[in-house]
Amino acid sequence: xxxxxxIVEKVKASFAKQLFMDTLGxxxxxxxxxxxxxxxxxxxxxxxxxxxxxxxxLTSIVDSACGYAALTMMPKEADxxxxxxxxxxxxxxxxxxxxxxxxxxxxxxxxxxCDGLVMDAKEEKxxxxxxxxxxxxxx
Numbered sequence: 001x002x003x004x005x006x007i008v009e010k011v012k013a014s015f016a017k018q019l020f021m022d023t024l025g026x027x028x029x030x031x032x033x034x035x036x037x038x039x040x041x042x043x044x045x046x047x048x049x050x051x052x053x054x055x056x057x058l059t060s061i062v063d064s065a066c067g068y069a070a071l072t073m074m075p076k077e078a079d080x081x082x083x084x085x086x087x088x089x090x091x092x093x094x095x096x097x098x099x100x101x102x103x104x105x106x107x108x109x110x111x112x113x114c115d116g117l118v119m120d121a122k123e124e125k126x127x128x129x130x131x132x133x134x135x136x137x138x139x
Contacts, residue, residue, distance in 0.1 A: 008031045010071070011031045021060075024057060025043060025046075026039065026040045035101065035102070035103045036069040036101070038061045038062075039100075040097065040100075041096065042097060058098065062117070062128060063085055063116070063130065065100040065101060066114035066116045067080045067082055067114075067134050069102035070104055078139075079138075079139060080136070082132060083134065083135045084132065086130065087130045088130075090129065091125070095127075097121040098118055098127065099119050099121065102115070102130075103115050110136050111134065114131070114133075116128075116130035117130075
C-alpha cells in the first residue's frame with residue numbers, strides 16, 4: 001500500500017529542518033507507511049576514540065528513523081516528539097556507512113511504540129537495537 005504523497009512530503013520537509021541530521025551527513029532514504037530508513041556515511045568527525053562510529057551518532061539517527069516512522073501513521077496535523085527510548089549497543093559500528101531503520105510496532109492515539117535497528121551498509125550486521133516511544137503532538 002502506497003503512502004499518501006502528502007505524508008511523504010511532510011516527513012521529507014521535517015527531516016530537512018533537522019539541522020543536526022545535516023551536521024551528521026544523515027540522509028533520509030526510505031519513507032513508507034510505518035517504516036523509515038536513514039543512512040549516514042562514516043566520517044572521522046563522527047567516530048569515538050577507537051575509530052568506530054560514536055554511539056551518539058547511532059542513537060541520533062535511529063531515534064529520528066523511529067520518530068519519522070511514527071509520523072507516517074499519525075494524523076496529518078500532528079507532529080512527533082520522542083518521549084523515551086532504550087538502545088542496546090550490540091557491537092562496534094565499523095562500516096563505511098550505517099543504516100537506521102525505524103518501524104512502528106504499536107500505534108496508539110497519543111503514543112506510538114517503535115523498533116529501530118542500526119546496521120552496516122549491506123544491512124547484514126546489526127550494531128544497535130532501539131525501542132522508542134513517540135508522542136503525537138497536536139498543534
